[in-house]
Amino acid sequence: MESLGQVLKQMKGPSFLKRSQAIFDELLSDPIVKELREEHPELDHDMLRTNLPRLYQYVNDRRNCGNCPGLAKCPNDFEGHFSKLETSVLNGQLELVERKAPCSLQIAQQNEDQIKKRIRSFYVDERALQEGYNEVEIMGKDRLRAPAVNQVFRYIRDVKEQGLTPQGLYLYGSFGTGKTFLMSYLLHELAIGGYTGVIVYMPEFVEDLKSMLQDNQKLKDTVEVMKNCDLLIFDDIGAENISPWVRDHVLGAILNFRMNRKPTFYTSNYDLGGLEKHLSFTSKDGEEMHKGQRLMDRISPFVDVVHLHGENQRRSRN
Template sequence: MESLGELLESMKSPAFRRRSDQIADHLLKHPLILSLRAEHPELDEKVLRTNLSRLYQYVGDHENCEQCPGLERCPNDFQGHYSKLDVQPVNGSQEIYERKAPCSLQIAKNNEDQIRKRVRSFYLDERALNEGYDEVEIMAKDRLRAPAVHQVFRYIQDTKENGLSPRGLYLTGSFGTGKTYLMCYMLHELAKEGYTGVIVYMPDFVEDLKSMMQDGSKVKETVETMKNCDLLIFDDIGAENLNPWVRDHVLGAILNFRMNRKPTFYTSNYPLDGLERHLSFTSKDGEENHKGQRLMNRISPFVDASQLFGENHRGKV
């Protein structure tokens, strides 16, 4: 390997100097540098040559951006960012400063990350929240879904225009018609407006609550999160195996706090009257109609119900 002394000596050679001057001359004639000089005529040749490394970085980043291979394969030194140059007077002379600015792809990713931070899921496949949404595809996928889809779209638009309402939605329908997908779409769209949201897959949530009964602090933290988020969705309610404690002291407490304050949403295979029968029965105490009615009195008056018709699309490409 060449020693440092030999390397430094080679840099003094006329050939090395000629090559360096050729690179510098070519760089100073680049359209981006000519545009910089036109914008800042106060920049003289000496200042430019003193800042060749910054100019080289500036040009290289912009050339990479012109042939952008995508954010994940960004070749710039600082992924998703490119160099910008600022010219400022310092002690009577001009100085060139380099700073990094995010590209449009990085800005879009940052915005999407902020949106996702506003949405939290319990026991739901994260792909349902992260796969992206296409309004045209939502409408065209199954025309039988159109009335319910329009209702969700109207809810989103009304919230954007008028702010959050204490009324939610109750989507009922058979398996695989897209109830969860529509609710995730709604969360995503309203998260863009700054609203926080939680979606809870009820069967797994209830089972986990049973194991948390002895951990009061964890239960309290979970319940407080659900009480205070802007939008709360109970996904697949009616499919869980309830016990009296979960129904009366957890679910009841959450709904009692939210009614007349913040909207709660539901997806279910049951219509509202069928859900009441489900909530009236627990594995421990059997049927208790008044308990189911008490809970439904905190659900039915605060939702607009809509049936989602359509085919079962699970497993279809």
């Protein structure tokens, strides 16, 4: 909608004054202005007339918001904001002050942006973090998943009420049962409460570590992020082709730092016994049971095990 200046800019002399007065009279009869005057009875006729441009902008913004087409198509001059009029006394004189206030959609978008800034992902499909979450849908997709879903919900609730503890979750189950999705939901919900989080897709992370051998600073920065974030999720652990160096010097260093400090979470197709066998064998050195056990000593005591039963959701979508 045109501003008052655009409406009047081509008018001069009597025609300008006449059109300006007509607009003012129309505004005075508008329910939006009547409501404003009820809230601020100190606003008299002369003050409103003096502040006609502000009044015009205020009414236009309120009308646009009343027929909101969505944030992306906001017709207001300042997208996602509306004009708000308030009175103020300056040097003993009453003044009408205009300021731009964010609408509810803008505030929600800003909050969501802040949540996303608290979450980092390494090699995880961004759709798992961005497609939105519906608790009823999460629970109702597959009744076999209900016990595991309830345990994840309970963990989230406990953290919101009591704060973080060093205890995380170990979520295991068959391929395609929604393990990554549930952990992403947990990350998102706790990020709303201000916690930072990192989710790492293990097979690709381990492969990329090979290139980081040539970039010590990148390796150091990556490990530091994983050490210090509030919530760390190793997604699909056990599916990677692990090497002694990754197991002992990267994973070992991260978990050694986090245990007794911050919670670490895991998704896997293996139970804890199967994961220990996986971590005990490398293509380079063969089976080293004590090395696998040593790493598991930094995992098992610091997780509650959650067995996720259910159907393959990916297959059911095809």
